[in-house]
Amino acid sequence: MTAPCDVPWRRLDGRMLVVAPLQHVVRLLPVLVILLFTGRGDPVRLWITLGITVVLIVLGVIRWKTTRYRITGDRVELHSGWVRRQRRSVPRDRLRTVDVTSTLLHRVFGLGVLHVRGASSAAADHHGLKLDAVSAAEAARLRTELLHAAPSPGPAEVVSGDSRDSDYRHSQVLSTLRWPWIRFAPLTVSALAGTGVLVAAVWNVVSELGLRPRDLPFAADVEERIRGAAIWLTVGVLALVLLVVAIVGSLLMFTERWWGYRLTRDDDGTLRVHRGLLTRRSLSVAGNRQRGAAVSEPLLLRAGRGAQARVLATGLGRGGQGGALQPPATRREAHLLAAAVAGEPVERSTLAPLRRHPRRALWRRLTRAVAPAAALCAAGWAVATTVPGWYWLGPLTTVLLVLAVPVGFDRYRNLGHLLTARHLVTRWGSLHRRTVVLERDGVIGWRIRQSIVQRRAGLVTVEAVTAAGEGGYPVTDVTAADGVALAAAVTPSVFDSLTPLGAEEPAGDLTAQGAGRGPQERLDHR
Template sequence: MRTETAWRRLSPRMLIVHPFQEVIRTAPLLLGVLIAGTTSGGEGHLWGLAAAGVMVVLGMSRWFTTTYMITSEQVQVRRGLLRKRVVTVPMDRIRSVDITSNVLHRVLGLARVEIGTGRSDRKGGGELKLDALQTAAATRLREELLHRTPATVGANAPGAPAVPGIGPAASPPEQEVAALRPSWIGYGPFTLSGVLTVGILGGFVGRVVNEGNVDLRSISSVRATWDWLNGLSLPAEIATITAVLIVFVAVASTLGYVLAFWNFRLTRPTAGTLHVTRGLITTRATTLEERRLRGVELSEPLLLRAVRGARLIAVTTGLRVGRGAQRGGSMLLPPAPRAENERVAAAVLGGSAALTEPLTAHGPIARRRRFTRAVGLNAVVAALLLMLWLLPTDLYEWTWITALALLPFTALLAADRYRNLGHALTGPYLVTRWGSLVRRRVALERDGIVGWTVERSFFQRRAGVVTLTATTAAGRQSYRVQDIELGPALDLARAGVPGLIEPFLVTSGSAPARQPA
């Protein structure tokens, strides 16, 4: 790749995008200025227009103050009006490239590029953002950064000619690993993503009612619905409200699934990268270097697991796992049949069947600890509530009855949590599984493990078990093998990464006398 020394600019079309985004972002503030100016007897509309004008100018200033340069060794982004900033990232620190286009971007033929550097979860972000480039220029930039393919200066300019061998038409052939099937949309209601929609709508309506002093009962349809509900018995009223919420959440979850994952494709270019594209209104394309991939995680929330569904997440460096797999870009497969997740995982891991191999159970001590914590705690709470009810207090009878009725469910939860515990060493991967409400199974590349942590709480010491944690620079950065006996835990660490834990062990005879701090 040749050295490029010229500074490049964002697309001039962003002069439309950024002012619009600034006005939308500060809409509550502008509305407050307008209302405050009007109620105080002043020209509220003039104040509002002046504030909006300031936002527009600030948005437009980004084009004049943002430039970037790419050389064979680093990427530099220079921005700022009053406070100048120059961010420099070495080329070998680039982990991923995200290309996102919302509705306005797509109308104008633009895209936002985010360059992941492996520090994206930290405060202040570790990614570089270029908002916005022309779509073709964003694609060329991705090739330039991940495949070290040179691009010409001025590729962002309107009407710039395509570069032979670099543009999308000359991209290397791709192997399609997975693509969205219409039947997968049926898993949407079981993701419960619509619960967030219900919360947002409820909060918005509550704020409008509170701030605007709106009497909902003055609305005829609301009053009629309220009167109809009051005419029902309490069980029928609860059942009706629950059914309405379930239907609303299911519809909202399905709609969210379609919006987020429509046109989903997972492909593998010949250059050694994984490429994920998805989105109906806002499109997103994420490119990951396979050499940064350290494994995969199979996530099975309880409702999704009930219909034999799951989702697949990449364990890799440079992605925002702290923001969630979907927002962070580490999702390799949306909610889909479990068998499809296992097939895709094997394809991503080079044919390894790490997600289908049998696991080693964790023994009776781990089982007893789960029942003690779940059933025992529930029984103690029920007994305390019963004692408080028998005393001259205002506690209702249904409290201890409810706690007592939950005992069978906590027992089932404890049994499920134990059944889901397990670990294995299979080929180049350490496999660990845990969880019940969200069952997770992780296949972590042993070469990506940089350390081991052996933890024992007070109760674990009395029970004779430990939690062995594999530390890595990828994904969640630590993956635990829970409630395993000390001897097998140390054997697992020795076999997992030979030579890593031995210097920290002191033995007397054949029994380990000290484990890592």
């Protein structure tokens, strides 16, 4: 192995000195267009922005001169800074993600931004390295050097940039883009939220430049028609306009995110998701880091009979694209893909008939759904009877109370779990239903929670702790005996240190007693 002192230091690509100022100028383009074609706006703001661009160029030169990095046999090191010097180092055996993002402007100059992150629960900025920017060829070489030649098995990686046809040479294609899936785009909250952010940004630019919608040629006629129309008609038209904008925006965002989508599996089990139009992205998950799959069904998507499949892998949590394996698709296709990733027939994985939870869990689901709605209904009627003009609030909250009952029943209907030879299957939720297939070997511990209400009902929530995905997946509202039996069946070694009945119990422990199953046992919180 090469000694660290013999490994040369490398510099960032010199083209980064052009990209950073151009990114700032691109944000200025709307202002320039409006100033040139309308003659409106504040020229001082333009000169300030140009001055900031000059400062960015100077700072970019300093950063390029003072930033060095190298990759030794066991570490990735980065030295940066002039006034405030930073020395960062990540052990290669602790690498979890390698993220290379390549925006449209980066791709024009053949560059990418490399993020190397290690295993830590803290923010990635404090436990990782960022190389902004390196050439596309250098990024590909670093990716190979860090992942395939690393001392430890390759981590899950998130890569954005040009994909290579050689990646598919020995790969099995599991899924490709089907344009009928685009109908699910308006049913995803992320697409609607992104559209709202974009509209708000455009509105902010227009307002800061002093432009008013009423100054448009047709604005006076529209305003006159609105004043002469009934209030309900005006509200309806505005709601329709917002709905159309949201739908069109979500369709455009779906196209940008999932253009060229293809999911493949290599001979070694590595999953690769390639997608993106302006910014190309690739999610690669090594086979030895996969711990199962999940099917997510948010309320709107579920109402349209859609779902989305995700992979559970160490190093991939809520961030890093969340392990999404495909766009929002039909419910059947999402379950089939999740089963293929888990390596089980769909009838033994996400669509398996699950074990029902006790009827006591039904009353708990109903209580949790109806009690808050009842309190809101009481408050709504109090306001409706005391505040003039708010008479409609009482009937509205009553509708919410009525809807809470079927929500409670649906939550109970979705509760269930199943233990197979290789996996733990669990399902929960109504407004956001999730089905998880987790490898039994991927469970590293258990958390058992019991609220006061659960204690009176004799129920517990058993959460399987894992290093993959969100870190833990619950089996909600089972009896204490069944919860302990489930945990003991999955990880018998966890129960080796159980204290027999009669020994002194530390505070905070949960006591579980199985009816007709022998002596009482206690499971320490882990």
